[in-house]
Amino acid sequence: MDALTFISELIKAVAWPVTAIALVVLLRKPIVELIPLLRRLKYKELELEFAQEVSExxxxxxxxAKEKGEEAPSIASTSSNLLNLVAFSTRAAILEAWxxxxxxxxxxxxxFWGQSPNDTFRNMPKLGEYLLQCKxxxxxxxxxxxxxxxxxNKAAHAQDLDLSENDARSYVQLASDLAKHIREA
Structure with a gap:
């Protein structure tokens, strides 16, 4: 093996690691700024996406609530059974809250139809729009x-969804408050 072949092989072996290190060094600041935004990165970013959507x-x-002059919903008003379920299974708590x-x-x-609750309305894809029409x-x-x-639906159909208890509690709180409003309307 001559010197030029040796140098060529050495460059081939070192090219990708050096490129990766150079990118990390060059992008160090943007990467450090993004780290606080990441909580946990799972398959296809589903977990991170769920957490962001619950927060939003x-x-x-x-x-x-602020716009209507009401006080913001509190966790104390949420069903204690659902909140207890969060500690055991965040997915089960979300499904039960829904x-x-x-x-x-x-x-x-x-x-509104003088009927007992049945699967006809449960399977109605526009149930929310119907409630809007009925004010x-x-x-x-x-x-x-x-x-x-x-x-x-994301919680029900995701294979590996490992949500934080805080995200699940927020979802349960929002769902319970909406259910309470619907029942009292």
Whole structure:
């Protein structure tokens, strides 16, 4: 092996590691700025996405309450059974919280037709829009209703979803407050 072949092989072996180190050094500041935003990165960023959506939804609900002059929902008003369930299984707590919203919505929607709650309304894809038409919820609450449904679907269908208890508690709180509003309308 001559000197030129040796240098060529050495450059081939070292090229990718040196490039990776150079990128880390050059992008050190932006990477450090992004670290606080990351909580946990899972398969296809599903977990991070769920946490961000729950936070955004919580902020939206607080803004709506502030706009209406009401006090923001508190965790004390949330069903203690659902909050206890969070410690055992965040996914189960989310699914049960959604069932509470769905049951309240189906009960109220059925009452307009003088029927007992049944699967006809439960399987109705536009249940939220129907509640809006009946003036049970307003447009902002409809957006919350639909977002809660989407988040519930993500929790139900994700294979490896490991949510934090705080995110699950926030979801449970939002769902319980919406269910309470629907029942009282």
């Amino acid at each position: 939804l919580k902020a939206e609900v607080e803004a709506i 069932l509470e919203v769905e049951t309240a919505a189906v009960t109220v929607a059925s009452s 049970v919820i307003d447009e902002k609450q409809l957006a919350v209703f639909n977002k809660l449904r989407q988040l519930r």
